[in-house]
Amino acid sequence: MAWTVDIKKIFAGRRKQVIHIVGNGDGSxxxxxxxxxxxxxxxxxxxxxxxxxxxxxxxxxxxxxxxxLNLRFDATVDDELAMIPDNDAGELCWRNIGGNTDxxxxxxxxxxxxxxxxxxxxxxxxxxxxxxxxS
Numbered sequence: 001m002a003w004t005v006d007i008k009k010i011f012a013g014r015r016k017q018v019i020h021i022v023g024n025g026d027g028s029x030x031x032x033x034x035x036x037x038x039x040x041x042x043x044x045x046x047x048x049x050x051x052x053x054x055x056x057x058x059x060x061x062x063x064x065x066x067x068x069l070n071l072r073f074d075a076t077v078d079d080e081l082a083m084i085p086d087n088d089a090g091e092l093c094w095r096n097i098g099g100n101t102d103x104x105x106x107x108x109x110x111x112x113x114x115x116x117x118x119x120x121x122x123x124x125x126x127x128x129x130x131x132x133x134x135s
Contacts (some may be wrong), residue, residue, distance in 0.1 A: 002030030003116075007037060009056075016058070016106055017131050023116075025067070025123040032116040037071070038131060040110025045133040052133030056099035058080060059130040061094040063089040066123035070115045076107030084125075088130055125135060 004024050011018035021037055043052040055073070060082055062069070068086045072078035081100060082092055094100040102110060113130070 021111040021127040028049035038112040043133040054102040056101040061128040068117040073102040074109040074111040075105040
């Protein structure tokens with residue numbers, strides 16, 4: 001196995017969720033392809049709880065070491081969410097404009113996917129996604 005990816009929900013409110021993701025490479029410099037970080041059909045929101053069909057991302061906090069990250073909204077032709085450079089740390093924030101919402105293109109599943117690029121041996125990353133499930 002080339003990567004271990006640990007995904008933990010650290011906050012699950014009625015309207016917002018915070019998901020922490022840690023990825024560690026095993027030294028092989030292999031890439032991740034279309035790894036599901038957030039499965040919309042597993043998420044709920046509101047009172048009473050309603051199953052989500054898509055997501056709005058408010059903020060992404062990140063730290064990358066030896067790997068570039070490509071986050072996308074899953075669809076027949078995926079929609080770009082964010083490109084995160086290798087060897088960098090920071091945050092991408094869309095709160096002031098209402099978040100970065102899945103455009104729900106043809107074949108949309110509502111999931112958030114991760115693909116890596118330019119991976120070097122023993123690469124690692126951490127992501128914290130602040131999301132709002134939607135229906």
